[in-house]
Amino acid sequence: MYYKVQLEDKVRVPPNRLGEDLEKVILDVLQEQLEGSIDKEIGVFICVIKVNEVGDGELVPGDGGVYYDVRFEALVLRLSLQEVIEGLVVETTSFGAFVSLGPIDAMLHVSQISDEYINYDEKNARLNCQESKRFIGVGDSVRARVVTLSLNEREPRDSKIGLTMRQAGLGTALWLQEDLEKEKEREQEHPGEKKERTPVRKSRGKGNGGED
Numbered sequence: 001m002y003y004k005v006q007l008e009d010k011v012r013v014p015p016n017r018l019g020e021d022l023e024k025v026i027l028d029v030l031q032e033q034l035e036g037s038i039d040k041e042i043g044v045f046i047c048v049i050k051v052n053e054v055g056d057g058e059l060v061p062g063d064g065g066v067y068y069d070v071r072f073e074a075l076v077l078r079l080s081l082q083e084v085i086e087g088l089v090v091e092t093t094s095f096g097a098f099v100s101l102g103p104i105d106a107m108l109h110v111s112q113i114s115d116e117y118i119n120y121d122e123k124n125a126r127l128n129c130q131e132s133k134r135f136i137g138v139g140d141s142v143r144a145r146v147v148t149l150s151l152n153e154r155e156p157r158d159s160k161i162g163l164t165m166r167q168a169g170l171g172t173a174l175w176l177q178e179d180l181e182k183e184k185e186r187e188q189e190h191p192g193e194k195k196e197r198t199p200v201r202k203s204r205g206k207g208n209g210g211e212d
Helices: 022-034 173-189
Strands: 002-013 043-060 063-077 084-093 096-100 105-109 118-121 126-129 135-137 141-150 160-164
Touching: 002 022, 002 043, 022 043, 022 063, 084 105, 084 135, 096 141, 105 141, 141 173
Parallel strands: 105 160
Antiparallel strands: 002 063, 043 063, 084 096, 084 141, 096 105, 118 126, 126 135, 141 160
């Protein structure tokens, strides 16, 4: 899920930028240092939105830069196991699809797309379901569930995020729309139809504290 967070940090302004607008320089430095990085407690940094407050500068002997205590806002992505997310397919291969979650990609393995046999159409960059003829291609929006999660703070690109679509309510935007239309058709064909419920009879015997 995406969060807007307020954070505090000490930011070094390099000597060659000391004559520029201070807040803009600090924003540039934060964006360069944080965007795309991972902090396991905070999340994956998508962007630094703005600088809210800048404290007094501090000098360090032998360092030409100035250090400022800064409060700022950032947009981050926090993932958890079993969370349902939405992303965009950016690449397909014979073994699955890579799904962009914004600052980081996740892997949708062919075994987690459907219960059907999956064929890879390299020419059209599609993964095709053999029976239903449904497919996944580059540019498709998908809704999936996180089933594996291993974030690497030092090398964000080495992080491993695994997804599945083999559950009800998951799939590409087209699949979900088709399912919704089928459900509406069933309701129109059988208006007022309700699921039968088995009546529950309450025992009134002595054994459960009831009356005779």
